Amino acid sequence: MKFDGIAAFVATAEAGSISAASRRLGLAKSVVSERLAELERSLGNRLIQRTTRKLSLTEGGHMFLPRAQRILREAQEASAELAARSGTLAGPLRLSAPVSFGILHLGPALNTFIAQHREIDVSLELDDRFVDAMAGGFDAVLRHGAVGDTRQIARRLAVSRRLLVASPAYLAEHGNPRSLAELAQHRGVLYANREGDWRFATGHGWSVVRPKAALRVNNGLVMRDAAAAGLGIALLPTFLLHGSVTSGTLVPLDVGAESEGAELFITYARDHGASAKIRALADSLRRSFGDPPYWDRWD
The missing domain is CATH 1.10.10.10 (Winged helix-like DNA-binding domain superfamily/Winged helix DNA-binding domain)
Known part of the structure; x- marks a missing residue:
């Protein structure tokens, strides 16, 4: 054999x-x-x-x-x-990550890691679907949000906020919601790979808003552009929004409650063990993203 x-x-x-x-x-x-x-x-x-x-x-x-x-x-x-x-760290390292995050942030950070470890053969696949590291044959998967799989170990890399945003044109036509009740009356640009509910922390626990869908799509960049085009309100992580907010293309909304945040994890199979390559990658990514991450620093 x-x-x-x-x-x-x-x-x-x-x-x-x-x-x-x-x-x-x-x-x-x-x-x-x-x-x-x-x-x-x-x-x-x-x-x-x-x-x-x-x-x-x-x-x-x-x-x-x-x-x-x-x-x-x-x-x-x-x-x-x-x-x-x-x-020397060497050998294959097969990774999966969400498309939007991979394009905007992981690519540059990964370039830094590869330049420091020339003997590692990195393979990256970008996919917005839920990727199972074990079934897909990946050494590690980058994911936003809870993992919820006891077969996998998750190490936090960074924290990201989520903001409600809309275009100035949408707000001029439909008004600016000031409460969760008003928000529920608006049209939303929703993420298709997750339930369309928006969760907000209030003094009585979590409150859920279910807006009418103007668009459902499984990619954050498309969601951001749809919101900028005035299709509706979007709830997006700040790693997608920094440039759009600072330029005025999208306007953050205040509805009197803070939206549920998001954490970025690197996950790998429990029986894989934290290999030296995965540990080195996680450390490199944390340094590249910063704490707090650079996409949450607005000055």
Whole structure:
């Protein structure tokens, strides 16, 4: 049983196709296919059922996958530990992050980290969907908001506020809400990957506002631009808003209650262990973002 065959199988199972696995591994499709076939011959079992339309794991493939993932992870961690002992961090580091945050803030911060650790092979995928680090084959996932998965460890990187904002044109036409009751009568630009409820801290606990949706979308930059275009009010994290507020494109609203905040976490599988690479990345990102983060400093 060859190690590269195990790597080809895990990449194919996690990516869902040989084409996607070949892109992840940086190999030709024919090479990945041959390594899969060789692994199946060495095991004496078919692991993947191939048809012209789709690829699926056999019963044996489902049984073998978690062990194969563990073999790869252990090998990668052993390699990273040896490199760390020699004073060098090296090897692959596969990350996932939300699209808007990745474009605006993670990219520049990651450039700094890579420049300091040239031997680390970083792979970043931007995705606004909920990404499972374990199922997706990622070493770590950056996420805003609660993790809620006991299989994963979450380390806080930064805190972000959320602000209600609207364009001057929208407020001129529809008025400026001064209370939660008035806010509920307005149109909202809502995040599609989460319940559309807006939560606010009051003296009696949390109050929920359910505005009528002018638009539901799963990307913060599109939400920001829709609010700037006057479609409705948006509740957005400050990391998306700094330039728009300082330029006057969007106006923060005061409804007499503070909106629920957001925290930025780096998460990884509990059985992964906090590898030296993940610890170094988390430390580097915290330094780049600052405390409080630079997107919450308005002067």
